[in-house]
Structures are given as C-alpha cells and as structure tokens.
Amino acid sequence: MATMNDALANAHGNRRKFGRDLAGLFVILGLAVVGYLLFPNNLALLTRMTAIALLVLSLDLVTGYCGVATLGHAALFGTGAYASGIAAVHFGITDPLLMLVCGIFGGVVAGLLCGVVILRAHGLPQLVLSIALIHLFHEFANKASSWTGGSDGLAGIAPDPLLGLFAFDLWGRTAYVFGVILLAVVFALLRLVVRSPFGMLCRGIKEDPIRIRAMGASPKATLVKMYMISGAVAGAGGALNAISTQVVGLDSLSFTLSAESLVMLVLGGTGSLFGALTGTIVFMFFEDIVSAANPFHWLTMVGGLLIAVVLFAPKGLYGTIAGAVTRWREARR
Amino acid sequence: MSAIFEVRNLKRSFGGLAVTNDVSLAMAPGDRVALIGPNGAGKTTFVNLVTGNLTPDSGEVRIDGEDITRLDAIGRVRRGLVRSFQVTRLFQDMTPAEHVALAVLQRDGRAGRLFGNYLAMPQVMAEVGDLIGKLGLRDLMHRRVREIAYGQQRLLEIAVALALKPRVLLLDEPAAGVPQSDTGRIEQALADLPPDLAVLMIEHDMDLVFRFAKRVIVLAAGTIIFDGSPSDVTKDPRVREAYLGSYANASHVA
Ligand SMILES: Nc1ncnc2c1ncn2[C@@H]1O[C@H](COP(=O)(O)OP(=O)(O)OP(=O)(O)O)[C@@H](O)[C@H]1O
Numbered sequence A: 001m002a003t004m005n006d007a008l009a010n011a012h013g014n015r016r017k018f019g020r021d022l023a024g025l026f027v028i029l030g031l032a033v034v035g036y037l038l039f040p041n042n043l044a045l046l047t048r049m050t051a052i053a054l055l056v057l058s059l060d061l062v063t064g065y066c067g068v069a070t071l072g073h074a075a076l077f078g079t080g081a082y083a084s085g086i087a088a089v090h091f092g093i094t095d096p097l098l099m100l101v102c103g104i105f106g107g108v109v110a111g112l113l114c115g116v117v118i119l120r121a122h123g124l125p126q127l128v129l130s131i132a133l134i135h136l137f138h139e140f141a142n143k144a145s146s147w148t149g150g151s152d153g154l155a156g157i158a159p160d161p162l163l164g165l166f167a168f169d170l171w172g173r174t175a176y177v178f179g180v181i182l183l184a185v186v187f188a189l190l191r192l193v194v195r196s197p198f199g200m201l202c203r204g205i206k207e208d209p210i211r212i213r214a215m216g217a218s219p220k221a222t223l224v225k226m227y228m229i230s231g232a233v234a235g236a237g238g239a240l241n242a243i244s245t246q247v248v249g250l251d252s253l254s255f256t257l258s259a260e261s262l263v264m265l266v267l268g269g270t271g272s273l274f275g276a277l278t279g280t281i282v283f284m285f286f287e288d289i290v291s292a293a294n295p296f297h298w299l300t301m302v303g304g305l306l307i308a309v310v311l312f313a314p315k316g317l318y319g320t321i322a323g324a325v326t327r328w329r330e331a332r333r
Numbered sequence B: 001m002s003a004i005f006e007v008r009n010l011k012r013s014f015g016g017l018a019v020t021n022d023v024s025l026a027m028a029p030g031d032r033v034a035l036i037g038p039n040g041a042g043k044t045t046f047v048n049l050v051t052g053n054l055t056p057d058s059g060e061v062r063i064d065g066e067d068i069t070r071l072d073a074i075g076r077v078r079r080g081l082v083r084s085f086q087v088t089r090l091f092q093d094m095t096p097a098e099h100v101a102l103a104v105l106q107r108d109g110r111a112g113r114l115f116g117n118y119l120a121m122p123q124v125m126a127e128v129g130d131l132i133g134k135l136g137l138r139d140l141m142h143r144r145v146r147e148i149a150y151g152q153q154r155l156l157e158i159a160v161a162l163a164l165k166p167r168v169l170l171l172d173e174p175a176a177g178v179p180q181s182d183t184g185r186i187e188q189a190l191a192d193l194p195p196d197l198a199v200l201m202i203e204h205d206m207d208l209v210f211r212f213a214k215r216v217i218v219l220a221a222g223t224i225i226f227d228g229s230p231s232d233v234t235k236d237p238r239v240r241e242a243y244l245g246s247y248a249n250a251s252h253v254a
C-alpha cells in the first residue's frame, strides 16, 4: 500500500510540475507581447524566430532527449516548408491550417526517412550520415525545380485569411499571432510527451540502450517514433515559415540551417524545452543586432559567444541558470 | 515436469579461450537453482549468451520448448526470460519509482504511450509501491539514482527485473555490494516470488546459496563440473579442487 505521505508527495510534485508548465506558457506569451511592443516594425524577425524555435525544439527531441547526433535536422524543417508551399502553389490548398497540416505531414515523412537512415549508425558515422542526408535533400529540391522552383525558391504562396477572418497583412501581425499560438500549443504538447511513459523510455535509451533492451523495449522502434514526432514539430515550423514569408527557399533545406539549429540548442542547453527556446531567442537576437552593427565580423562574434558558453556554461545558458537556481533553493532549505 | 528453460551444448570462445564449453542444463517451473564457480569461470558469459547479449558459437536455448537461439535480446525478454546485471545498469537521472514504473508499463505494452504520467496511474503506482516497499526503497523512491547508495541501487536492479514478471529469472550476483543488513530483503523478495517461476541465481555468498537453492550447479573454466543437491556440493572433490586450483577461495565453499 502506498502510504498517505507518498500520495501527498506525488500530488505535490505533480502540482509543482504543472505550475512550471503554466509558468512556461505564460513566459512564452509574455515574451511574445513584449516582442510585439518593442519591435512592432520587425514582426517578420519575431515570426521567423518562432519558426526556428520549432526547429530547435524538434532537434532537442532527438538530440537532447535521445542522444542522436545529427547535423541534418533542417531536412525535416525544409520538407515541411516545401510540403506546405507545394500544396499551396501546385494544389491550391491555401487555407493556412490545411497548409500547416501538409507541413506537419511532410515533416513526419521526412522524419521517418531520416530516422530510419540515421539510426542505423552511432556516433561519428551517424553524424556523417546526417550530413549526407541533408545534402541529398538539398540537391533533390534543387533538381526538382518544376515543383520547388529550384534555386529561385518557391514563390507565389498566397495563404487565405486565417479561419477566413484574419488576412495575412503586410505588417505580419496575423502571421506573428499565428506563430506564437502554434509555438505555445506545440510547447504544451511536448511538455506532456517528454514526461509520458514514452518520454521516460527515450531518456532511458539515451543513457543505456542495452538496459532498455533487457526490459524488452526496442530502442530502434522508439527512436524512429521520436523522429516522426520531431518531424511533425519541425514540419510545423517549416509550414509557419512558408505561410509567413510566402516563399520557400533552398536555405530552409540546408546544412547551414542544420548546423545553426544545433548551435542554438547547445547555446540554450540540450535536454530541456526551455533551453531550446532560450538558445533560439538569444542566438537570433544576437545575430540580428550584431550583424546590423558589424556586418563583416558578426560571425566571429557569434563564434566567440558560443566558445564562451561551451567553456564556461557547458550546460547551456538555460541549463546553467536553472542548475544554479536549484542549488540555491536546496542550500536555503 | 517439462522444462521451461533449456540450454543444449552451448559454446562460446573468445580468441581461442573456451569461456563457455559445451554447457547444457534444464530447469522446470518453480526451480530454485544456484550457479556458482570461481571468478572468471564464465558465469556472466553464460547469462549473456542465453539472454541474447552475446551470440553463441553453437548450441541452443529454449523457452517452454520454443527454440529462441535466433531471437534478439528483446524477443527473449518478451517470452519471459529476464536477467539482472552483475554491475548495475540503471538510469542515473531517473528515480527508482520511474525505473519500476517503466518496467511495469513496458511489460504491459504501454511504455509507448505519449500522454499521461505514471504517477497518475493507480494500478502502476500500486505495483511500484509494492515492489519498492518490499526491497526497502520506499524513502528513496523519488530520489535520483545517482543520489542513492550502491547497495540500494543493487536492490533496485532486482526490483526492475521482478517488475517484468518473468517466467525464468536469471540473477547475476544479486547480493554483491549489498550491505549484510539488507540481504534479508533480497531473500524475502525471492521468497515472495510466484511458485511457478524458475530462478537461477549466480552467487558467491554460500550462506545465501544454501538458504535459497534446492539445486546447485558449479561452473569451472566454462564447464559444468557439478549439478546436484546443496548438501553434496561441498563434499565433491572436483568442486574443492576447482576452487582451490583457481584462487585461495576455498573459504567460500567451507
Ligand atoms: N567480451 C569478452 N571478450 C574477451 N574475453 C571475455 C569477454 N567476456 C568475458 N571474457 C572472459 O571470459 C572469462 C569469463 O568471464 P565471466 O565474466 O563470464 O566470469 P564470471 O564467472 O562471471 O566471473 P565473476 O565471478 O568474476 O563475475 C574471463 O576470463 C573473461 O576475461
């Protein structure tokens, strides 16, 4: 019999986690409002930030939670972007929510494909496979130019008003609100997933796949499933990018974007959804500000920031701060 | 009674050294067998071979009459062949409750669920609380494994194996590293197991072996040199020689 105390401790733990979830949602929505007030003329940047945040969250699922090494994760994002763009341009599916569904579907298919290939190897070979894959995806999109517009990009995406009510205006307000709501919903869903039995299984696999096999679970099948979930999230990000910018370029399917998303994840801290968000926001603001101030050396500065974080805060910005807060709390008790 | 677990002519060598050399044995439901032998005799290798963590050079393994030699480790667990590890394999950042819950959920085919938290699943929690309590880990159940003592990690290793509700259970030195004061918990947990479960326990602690086993198998240099009742094992000249020959380990068999 579980004692009363256990039950209480559980309920208490649950409530505290639930409180953190709510706080997380409020932080996202609060930041969104602040961003809107501070940069009313730069909503496009903020919307792109939300789309990339989805990509980094998606990368965190396979890299942070499952320990898969990949430098090709933009394949999932780009496929989502092209799927929703192609649906609009070639099939006349211009309802933004349907375009989102197409993007998610494209991401899931790309996730399945990449997962099946990448998960055949481990460590360095795995990394090499992922790089090969993103180049293949990129080249394929480049060659299939009648569908993708090739190096000119896929233009002419004209989404209908959201829910038939809110047109995608020139200032990007609708796109921004759409993006923020999408991010908040995805974030809330992922909080549930990482704490579910499936999430526990993934954390176990990251640490000791042999142990997981000795429990009768298949690491491979679990990771492929996680790749598909990750694909859905990245695909949603790609679709958001297609809907808000109304073009899809080859850069959304590039090695550069893959590498940058990994940099953002490491910057914020792997293995935590807040870390993924923090990394995206800091990196993209830094990039925006520094590249405006010093267009020639901004990459050097980003490099410097990254080295500083890796050396002095190896758990990433969020991971380090969260760790310090926990220690402080425990010291006070 | 017919055999639930059967090994025939199992062989495996590493670079010319026959670590498992033509081992055959059979167990019936309800058997309580101790597998003993000097260090390096090949006991852990035997467990690795039958559970699919290593591939044998030849021989076969059967569960309930079915040949499982070609199955991978996962398939064997799903047929009820479960092991514990000599050196604990646990997830450092997870809690004991999470370990046992994961095993219970996996056993019931629910570990792939994307939503819901085990803390809010009453039947899972009842089983978790029961097993954890039996092994004396209740006060630690929501601590991370990295924060608990090694002896208690050993107990958790056993709890995970038991949570999978095996038909054949192979325990690799369950009491090694467990403080004397806690070995009683292991014995009690073993005594509470369903009577039709077949258990093979590798153990160096002979007191534990004599209390637990109705049959003792002695492995030396990869070969079974004794298979019989506990009362006969200490009298067997080959067993004495094996222990004396390898190490001054005779005290174990005293
Ligand atoms: N993967 C391997 N490669 C080469 N040799 C191995 C391997 N695994 C085990 N051995 C050797 O096989 C022999 C038996 O090892 P094993 O771990 O099975 O012994 P054991 O009976 O479990 O001993 P202990 O009581 O110390 O746990 C040892 O000599 C060991 O060095």
Ligand SMILES: [Mg+2]
Pocket (backbone or CB within 6 Å): B043, B044, B045, B086, B172
């Ligand atoms: Mg051993």
